[in-house]
Amino acid sequence: MSSITLKNISKIYSDGTIAVNDVNLQIENKEFIILVGPSGCGKSTTLRMIAGLEQISKGEMKIGDRVVNEIEPKDRNIAMVFQSYALYPHMTVYKNMAFGLELRKIPKNEIDKRVREAAKILDIEHLLKRKPKALSGGQRQRVALGRAMVRSPDVFLLDEPLSNLDAKLRTAMRTEIIKLHKRLETTFVYVTHDQTEAMTMGDRIVVMKDGIVQQVDTPKNLYNSPCNLFVAGFIGSPGMNFIPCEFDSKNKVRINGSTITITQKEQLEALIKDGGDNLTLGIRPEDITVDSEYIKKHPDSVFEAQVDVVEPLGSETFLYLDFFGTRIIARVSPDVTFTQGEIVKLGINTEKLHIFDTSSGENILTLN
Amino acid sequence: MSKRGIISKFFSYLFLIIAAVVFLSPIFIVLMNSFKSKFHISDSPFTLPDEKTFEGFRNYTQGVAKTGFFSAFGWSLFITVFSVAAIVFFTSMTAWYITRRKTKFTQILYYAFVFSMIVPFQMVMFTLTKTANILSLDNPVGLIIIYLGFGAGLSVFMFSGFVKSIPIEIEEAAMIDGCNPVQTYFRIVFPILKPTAITVAILNAMWVWNDYLLPYLLIGSEYKTIPIAVQYLKGGYGSVDMGAMMAMLVLAIVPIVIFYLTSQKYIIKGVAAGAVKG
Numbered sequence: 005m006s007s008i009t010l011k012n013i014s015k016i017y018s019d020g021t022i023a024v025n026d027v028n029l030q031i032e033n034k035e036f037i038i039l040v041g042p043s044g045c046g047k048s049t050t051l052r053m054i055a056g057l058e059q060i061s062k063g064e065m066k067i068g069d070r071v072v073n074e075i076e077p078k079d080r081n082i083a084m085v086f087q088s089y090a091l092y093p094h095m096t097v098y099k100n101m102a103f104g105l106e107l108r109k110i111p112k113n114e115i116d117k118r119v120r121e122a123a124k125i126l127d128i129e130h131l132l133k134r135k136p137k138a139l140s141g142g143q144r145q146r147v148a149l150g151r152a153m154v155r156s157p158d159v160f161l162l163d164e165p166l167s168n169l170d171a172k173l174r175t176a177m178r179t180e181i182i183k184l185h186k187r188l189e190t191t192f193v194y195v196t197h198d199q200t201e202a203m204t205m206g207d208r209i210v211v212m213k214d215g216i217v218q219q220v221d222t223p224k225n226l227y228n229s230p231c232n233l234f235v236a237g238f239i240g241s242p243g244m245n246f247i248p249c250e251f252d253s254k255n256k257v258r259i260n261g262s263t264i265t266i267t268q269k270e271q272l273e274a275l276i277k278d279g280g281d282n283l284t285l286g287i288r289p290e291d292i293t294v295d296s297e298y299i300k301k302h303p304d305s306v307f308e309a310q311v312d313v314v315e316p317l318g319s320e321t322f323l324y325l326d327f328f329g330t331r332i333i334a335r336v337s338p339d340v341t342f343t344q345g346e347i348v349k350l351g352i353n354t355e356k357l358h359i360f361d362t363s364s365g366e367n368i369l370t371l372n
Numbered sequence: 373m374s375k376r377g378i379i380s381k382f383f384s385y386l387f388l389i390i391a392a393v394v395f396l397s398p399i400f401i402v403l404m405n406s407f408k409s410k411f412h413i414s415d416s417p418f419t420l421p422d423e424k425t426f427e428g429f430r431n432y433t434q435g436v437a438k439t440g441f442f443s444a445f446g447w448s449l450f451i452t453v454f455s456v457a458a459i460v461f462f463t464s465m466t467a468w469y470i471t472r473r474k475t476k477f478t479q480i481l482y483y484a485f486v487f488s489m490i491v492p493f494q495m496v497m498f499t500l501t502k503t504a505n506i507l508s509l510d511n512p513v514g515l516i517i518i519y520l521g522f523g524a525g526l527s528v529f530m531f532s533g534f535v536k537s538i539p540i541e542i543e544e545a546a547m548i549d550g551c552n553p554v555q556t557y558f559r560i561v562f563p564i565l566k567p568t569a570i571t572v573a574i575l576n577a578m579w580v581w582n583d584y585l586l587p588y589l590l591i592g593s594e595y596k597t598i599p600i601a602v603q604y605l606k607g608g609y610g611s612v613d614m615g616a617m618m619a620m621l622v623l624a625i626v627p628i629v630i631f632y633l634t635s636q637k638y639i640i641k642g643v644a645a646g647a648v649k650g
């Protein structure tokens with residue numbers, strides 16, 4: 005049983021800085037959970053509190069059924085993979101992996117068996133006699149994972165383990181870690197600021213900002229139903245477009261004189277009670293189209309915008325557009341060609357809109 | 373290589389050769405004269421020994437007998453080995469502690485160590501001698517403690533620079549692996565500090581081995597180290613047995629030169645490692 009419970013967890017430094025503020029989180033046994041957010045959001049501090057490397061200022065933390073607030077890192081039965089790998093430079097790969105087991109007085113033949121097994125899984129058997137300085141970044145990362153694996157811990161903690169690798173290796177290691185989680189069937193807590201890693205690896209994602217948990221959900225739900233402007237903007241690459249708008253009447257939203265008809269008008273009317281003149285419309289880049297057929301069929305949701313930059317990526321093209329003074333991005337087919345400065349007609353998929361209260365940032369309506 | 377490159381290489385080699393000759397010639401002169409009789413040393417100090425002037429190892433045997441060289445060698449070795457061991461052991465631990473624990477106290481402590489580097493020995497030698505007498509430190513073991521105090525400034529400074537360059541994650545990984553602070557120090561931190569430890573050991577060994585004034589003031593009358601023993605070759609009215617003195621000087625520098633040559637590759641590594649970060 006290796007669930008983790010964070011109950012009203014806070015981290016307040018001696019100078020009064022609040023790094024983590026009242027976090028409540030239940031991480032299930034064998035779950036792969038991702039802590040994601042921008043720099044300084046408290047994700048690494050939360051992970052370090054789970055590891056026991058940071059004192060918990062307030063709240064209660066449990067690993068399994070055991071309260072671990074005052075328990076030393078070595079007695080929590082956790083293993084951690086650091087961003088900088090943190091391998092012992094004076095020891096060989098074998099020694100690095102065996103060190104934790106030696107300290108726990110595990111018999112030598114058992115240590116040897118575990119180290120060789122882990123090395124086989126990670127394909128680093130041929131590196132066992134080398135020292136870390138003779139390894140590449142990817143190999144070091146594998147050794148760091150191996151060092152964690154041999155301990156058979158209850159919980160794996162990974163602190164931005166891929167951020168020092170190049171893009172190609174990062175993609176390869178991402179798959180390796182997903183496979184490793186499936187194979188080991190252990191709880192994984194993974195910190196990253198890369199939302200692609202978050203979306204592709206985790207069973208659930210915890211989005212944090214300024215020490216506060218914004219939303220905890222599956223990658224799909226986070227993408228489709230973000231709870232506020234921050235989550236909507238952070239999840240997805242490129243992020244969601246935000247356009248200032250006003251509630252017009254009944255089932256219409258007004259953007260700079262033009263209106264969009266919202267099909268689920270009852271929801272809109274129910275949610276926007278006080279005039280709704282301070283709203284933000286959110287739309288994903290893929291829900292903006294330049295397809296002429298769609299535009300003909302949906303004249304109620306067509307706008308014009310000026311092309312600023314065209315980014316052809318081969319499989320798709322990103323159009324950076326000036327939309328009534330707001331920069332928006334559209335993900336369009338690579339077959340369509342545009343030139344800078346051209347005025348284009350855009351069709352907005354009104355069934356995939358999000359409406360946010362601009363002042364509070366809260367999502368008040370999601371149409372899916 | 374261009375003509376300019378060849379000329380610049382020629383001059384740099386020329387400069388290095390001249391510098392090497394300047395630094396090595398005193399040692400060579402001492403070595404050369406240690407095989408000549410004392411009368412010929414003052415007559416022709418810069419000539420090689422010939423069949424007339426060559427004395428063989430007579431100067432060595434006489435010097436050893438006159439100075440009680442083996443006893444002096446023993447005391448020098450004892451004081452140097454234990455002083456250096458104490459300096460490396462205690463100052464590396466201190467540097468680790470004051471670098472990792474960022475408090476007002478450790479900051480003050482660090483600056484106190486750095487400040488001690490710039491206080492010349494002559495400024496404190498009389499008060500120190502008096503204090504050492506009061507505290508019964510005027511014996512070889514007491515001298516080791518005093519050397520620890522004098523060597524701590526530079527050593528803590530050097531170790532601190534290197535500790536700063538060790539990522540804290542390595543120590544945290546050790547904590548998670550199961551190390552307590554003592555194990556973290558001995559099994560992780562100290563092995564990583566090895567190049568700096570060797571540099572500190574070499575610098576301090578050369579200083580302690582060759583030091584004359586401090587042992588002379590504190591233990592000179594009872595326990596003679598090599599520098600003190602050698603100066604006893606000076607007789608009355610300024611007469612000096614130059615042959616024996618040269619022979620003893622050769623014997624005195626041999627151990628430290630061997631120590632330096634065997635571990636000199638670590639000096640550059642250690643100094644550079646501490647200097648890059650921190």
